[in-house]
Amino acid sequence: MIKVSHVSKSFRHGKNAVNDLSFEVQPGETLVLLGTSGCGKTTTLRMINRLLIPDQGDIFIGTKNIRTESPENLRRNIGYVLQNTGLFPHYTVLENISIVPQLLQWDKSRIRNRALTLMEKLRLPPATYAHVYPQQLSGGQQQRVGLARALAADPPILLMDEPFGALDPLTRISVRNEFKLLDELNSKTIILVTHDVEEAFELGSRICIMNEGRIQQMGAATELLFNPANDFVRHFLDKQRLELELKSLRLRDIWPYLDGSNSGNGTLLSADTNCWDTLEYLIQDKAGSTFRNEEKQLDGNILMNAINAYKKTVSQHGHT
Numbered sequence: 257m258i259k260v261s262h263v264s265k266s267f268r269h270g271k272n273a274v275n276d277l278s279f280e281v282q283p284g285e286t287l288v289l290l291g292t293s294g295c296g297k298t299t300t301l302r303m304i305n306r307l308l309i310p311d312q313g314d315i316f317i318g319t320k321n322i323r324t325e326s327p328e329n330l331r332r333n334i335g336y337v338l339q340n341t342g343l344f345p346h347y348t349v350l351e352n353i354s355i356v357p358q359l360l361q362w363d364k365s366r367i368r369n370r371a372l373t374l375m376e377k378l379r380l381p382p383a384t385y386a387h388v389y390p391q392q393l394s395g396g397q398q399q400r401v402g403l404a405r406a407l408a409a410d411p412p413i414l415l416m417d418e419p420f421g422a423l424d425p426l427t428r429i430s431v432r433n434e435f436k437l438l439d440e441l442n443s444k445t446i447i448l449v450t451h452d453v454e455e456a457f458e459l460g461s462r463i464c465i466m467n468e469g470r471i472q473q474m475g476a477a478t479e480l481l482f483n484p485a486n487d488f489v490r491h492f493l494d495k496q497r498l499e500l501e502l503k504s505l506r507l508r509d510i511w512p513y514l515d516g517s518n519s520g521n522g523t524l525l526s527a528d529t530n531c532w533d534t535l536e537y538l539i540q541d542k543a544g545s546t547f548r549n550e551e552k553q554l555d556g557n558i559l560m561n562a563i564n565a566y567k568k569t570v571s572q573h574g575h576t
């Protein structure tokens with residue numbers, strides 16, 4: 257668990273880079289810090305890793321205040337993934353991934369096995385890639401090596417600063433998809449920094465929208481979309497709003513508002529299908545869904561009416 261409590265930080269000649277920031281992240285959760293350039297995301301990550309010391313406030317990992325811990329001890333429990341990967345150019349892929357286990361003085365065969373396992377998991381077949389140097393790899397491959405290196409000693413915490421930021425849009429999507437499927441990450445406490453709204457919604461269990469060093473709103477995707485705390489949050493999401501809304505709502509969320517007869521025509525979609533995928537499906541074919549022993553027929557109108565009715569209720573009464 258990471259707890260950030262009333263943390264502020266300013267730099268010389270500057271205003272507060274981070275201003276009275278408080279949040280908690282539980283094991284297994286991915287908190288995404290989302291905001292425009294300069295809003296204090298990286299400064300926050302650097303304070304959690306003790307690369308910077310807060311002017312005010314405290315940060316706890318578990319029950320321990322990190323001020324009382326040596327940076328070396330602290331960083332043993334934290335994997336850090338950087339945008340530009342930070343790989344050592346004169347080390348091979350295998351050597352780069354092995355750095356932290358070596359510092360921890362694991363025995364040689366354990367280090368090698370761990371590095372090879374991670375390479376397999378991250379689609380870097382060791383026979384081809386173990387002994388090449390970072391500059392011989394594509395951007396997406398380098399990013400995967402950076403992730404493998406951060407995961408090598410199996411740290412309970414992962415801090416990721418724009419991990420997919422340097423990749424072209426297509427590679428970015430494929431590396432992100434692999435990242436989502438990694439079983440290694442299930443039990444970790446993850447904080448990921450991005451300015452990419454779509455990425456934040458795809459990867460975050462919760463999202464923290466920041467502006468000028470302050471939290472504007474923190475919550476699940478649906479809370480930010482349907483109960484924005486202020487105009488900043490509303491406008492920040494406006495450009496991709498329709499897509500984000502359709503992707504974050506599942507059929508089960510809007511079930512009471514779906515006004516379809518149970519004609520049993522077409523394919524039955526799971527109630528966990530999101531509205532974006534449902535709409536894509538409905539363009540090609542007839543479909544229905546079942547939830548709690550009830551079956552409903554769907555079409556584009558029924559779906560959009562239900563979404564609008566859901567939005568109206570939630571904006572009036574909040575989330576139940």
Ligand SMILES: Nc1ncnc2c1ncn2[C@@H]1O[C@H](COP(=O)(O)OP(=O)(O)OP(=O)(O)O)[C@@H](O)[C@H]1O
Nearest residue numbers: 267268270273292293294295296297298299300451
């Ligand atoms: N070492 C430093 N010295 C002086 N000012 C700094 C330093 N590091 C950050 N800042 C300032 O603090 C503010 C927050 O910077 P930070 O890097 O945390 O923002 P960010 O949200 O991560 O932005 P980006 O997405 O561009 O990386 C900015 O105004 C930045 O100029």
